Structures are given as C-alpha cells and as structure tokens.
Amino acid sequence: MIELTEAARTTAGIVALTVVAIESGGYFLVRVGTGKVPVTEFQRGFYRAGHAHAGVLVTLGLVCLLLGEATTLDGYARWLAQTGVLVAAVVMPAGFFLSALGRGRERPSPWVALLPVGAVVLAAGVATLGIGLLTAS
Template identity: 60%
Template sequence: MIELSDSSASIAGIVLLTIVTIEFGGAFLLRIVRGQVPMTEFQKSFARAGHAHAGVLVTLGLVCLVLADATDLAGFAGWIARVGVPASAIFISAGFFLSSLGKGTTAPNKLIALIWIGAAFLAAGTLTLGVGLLTV
C-alpha cells in the first residue's frame, strides 16, 4: 500500500475537491456546444482548452504527489514538486477562461499572461520532481 506524507495527503484532498469545479465547467461547456450560450469561435476554443487543461493537469498533479513521496525532496524543492503541477492547473485554466471574457471577444486580453505563469509552475514542478526521482 502506498502511504502519502501528510503534505501530499492534504494537497491531494484539496485537489480532489477542485474536481467539482471542473465538473461544473464541463456542464457549462455542454451548454456552449449546444448553442445555449452565445460565444465567438475564439471563446469556444478557449473554453474547451481551459476545461481540458484543468482536467489533465489536476490528474497529473495527483500522480505527482505520489511520485514526490518516492523522493528525498524536502523544503522548497519538495513543495515545488508537490504544488507545481496543481498550481499550473489553476493558472493555465484561468488564463484561458479569463483572457476570453467579454461579449463578442475574438482575441485574448492581457490575462493570457496567466497561461505563461501556469507554464512556469508546470515546468518547475515537473523538472524538480523529475530530478528528485532520478537522484533517489
């Protein structure tokens, strides 16, 4: 049986609770696809991308928690290995959703920068965890 550290168990619990928001996003996405919510093609594509990234990155984040506990990473490195990917799910998804807000929007606003912040968290988390696993 795999035993999670207290840190990983707490983070996993929080991440699992966020899945409800992804479910609500999926229901909203179905309304968009059915034409019940007026959106431009740009907004539809960003809504799909935001939803997809949330689901995939939350799942990867849960896997990373188990892997982080298989390393000797502690302190800041351990924190980045555990929180990097879940944080990227928040920032990347928010970047897609928030940068496409507004009636008739056809191009992203400045909040697209959130995607790049999320990408930095994703890179930091996976690189730290990868190095941690290779040096066990």
C-alpha cells in the first residue's frame, strides 16, 4: 500500500473538491446543448473539449499524484511528476474556454496559446513520472 505524504494528501483533497467546479461546467454544457445559451459551433466544440480535458486530466492527475509516491524522485522532478498533469488540468481547459469567449466567436482568441503550454506541461509531467517509476529502487 502506498502511504501518502502530507503534501500529497492535501493536494489530493483540494483536487477532489475541484470536481464541483467541473460539474458546474457540465451544467453549463447542458444549457448550451439545450439551446439556453446561444453559441457558435466553434464555441460548442471548444467548450466541450475544455470540459472533457478538465475531467480527464483531473482524474489522471490524481493517479499521477499517487504513483509519484512510489518513486524515488525528489525536488522539482518529484513535483513535476506528481503535479504536472494537475497543472495541465487547469491550463488546457482554460485555453479552450477563454479562447472561445465572446458573442458569436468563430475562431479562437489569443488565449488559445495556453493549449500548447498545457500540452508541454502534461508531457513533461507524465514523462518524468514514467522515468521515476522505471528507475525507482
């Protein structure tokens, strides 16, 4: 059984509470889907992608937090392995939602630049975790 550090337990508790915010995003999508919130097809797609990325990445982030406890990584590498996906779970959905804001928007705003930033953090986090797991003694 993996024993969680105090930091990992606190982070997991905070992240678990963010599911309420993701739920509210789901409610917003229901309103979009039922026509109560008028959006363009571009916006509908980006809002759906933002919501999906938030849910999947928070779930994966919690798994990475737990698995990071089974490594011998320390310092920045440990932080990246355990929280990189969780950072991406904020940055990527923000890129989808913020770049689609605005009445009648048909193309992403400059906020779309958050997507590749989040993707880099995501890749760095999972790669660091994978290496940490493979090299753990």
